[in-house]
Amino acid sequence: SSELTQDPTVSVALGQTVRITCQGDTLRSYYASWYQQKPGQAPVLVIYGKNNRPSGIPDRFSASNSGNTASLTITGTQAEDEADYYCNSRDSSPYHPVVFGGGTRLTVL
Amino acid sequence: QLQLQESGPRLVKPSETLSLTCTVSGGSITNSNYYWGWIRQPPGKGLEWIGTIYYTGNTYYNPSLKSRVIISEDMSKNQFSLKLSSVTATDTAVYYCAREIRDGQNLYFFDFWGQGALVTVSS
Numbered sequence A: 001s002s003e004l005t006q007d008p009t010v011s012v013a014l015g016q017t018v019r020i021t022c023q024g025d026t027l028r029s030y031y032a033s034w035y036q037q038k039p040g041q042a043p044v045l046v047i048y049g050k051n052n053r054p055s056g057i058p059d060r061f062s063a064s065n066s067g068n069t070a071s072l073t074i075t076g077t078q079a080e081d082e083a084d085y086y087c088n089s090r091d092s093s094p095y096h097p098v099v100f101g102g103g104t105r106l107t108v109l
Numbered sequence B: 001q002l003q004l005q006e007s008g009p010r011l012v013k014p015s016e017t018l019s020l021t022c023t024v025s026g027g028s029i030t031n032s033n034y035y036w037g038w039i040r041q042p043p044g045k046g047l048e049w050i051g052t053i054y055y056t057g058n059t060y061y062n063p064s065l066k067s068r069v070i071i072s073e074d075m076s077k078n079q080f081s082l083k084l085s086s087v088t089a090t091d092t093a094v095y096y097c098a099r100e101i102r103d104g105q106n107l108y109f110f111d112f113w114g115q116g117a118l119v120t121v122s123s
Helices: none
Strands: A009-012 A018-023 A032-037 A044-047 A061-066 A069-074 A083-090 A098-100 A104-108 B003-007 B018-025 B035-041 B048-054 B059-061 B069-074 B079-084 B093-103 B107-113 B117-121
Touching: A009 A018, A018 A032, A018 A083, A018 A104, A032 A061, A032 A069, A032 B107, A044 A061, A044 B107, A069 A083, A083 B107, A098 B048, B003 B093, B003 B107, B018 B035, B018 B093, B018 B117, B035 B107, B048 B069, B048 B079, B048 B093, B059 B069, B079 B093
Parallel strands: A009 A104
Antiparallel strands: A018 A069, A032 A044, A032 A083, A061 A069, A083 A098, A083 A104, B003 B018, B018 B079, B035 B048, B035 B093, B048 B059, B069 B079, B093 B107, B093 B117
C-alpha cells in the first residue's frame, strides 16, 4: 500500500499563515482529506476533497493539491488551531483502500 | 445530527478477543450513501485504519490486521461491531468508529466520528 508522509511538527506565529503538507504517490490519483485532533478528543474533519469544508469549519482552512502533495493552509492562524492534523486518502490497492498520514503537530507561537 | 458511540470492554487480556460495538443514532447504517469504519490510535501515536463495512455486508480490512479482524453489522439495532482476536499489548489503543463517505472513485473520507474507546490489553 502507499504511504502518506507528513512533517511531524510545524509552528506558526499567531495570526500568520501556515501550510501543512502530505506527500504520497496515491495523491497523484486521489484527493486527500484533513482532520484536526485536539488532546483527548476525536478527530474532526476540516477539509475533504479538492477544497471542501464541512459546515461549521472556519474559512481560514483551505486545501490545495499539486502532483504527489496535498496541502492544508490555515490563514490567520488562531490559538485554538493548535492541534494535530492528519491527512487521509484512498489507495490504489483494492486490499488497502484507506490510508492515513502520520500526523503533524501544529504549535501556535 | 448523526452520533456514533463505541461500547464494549475496556480491558482485555492478552491472547483474547477485543470486541467493540458502535451504535449509530440520527441516521441509518442501511443508507446506501455511506460506509462504516473502525480506526484506532495507540497512545501518543497516529491514526490507523482497521476496516470498513458497507450495508450489503461487504467488508474491507487493513491487510496488516486482516487475519485477526472481523467487522459485522446488526441492522435491527443500527449497530456495527469490531472483533480483533489474539490481542497483544500493541493493540492497546483508542478505537474510533466513524461514518465513511466514498465519493466516486477519487475520494474516501470520514465525516462523523465517535468519541473513542480506550481499550487496554493487559493481564
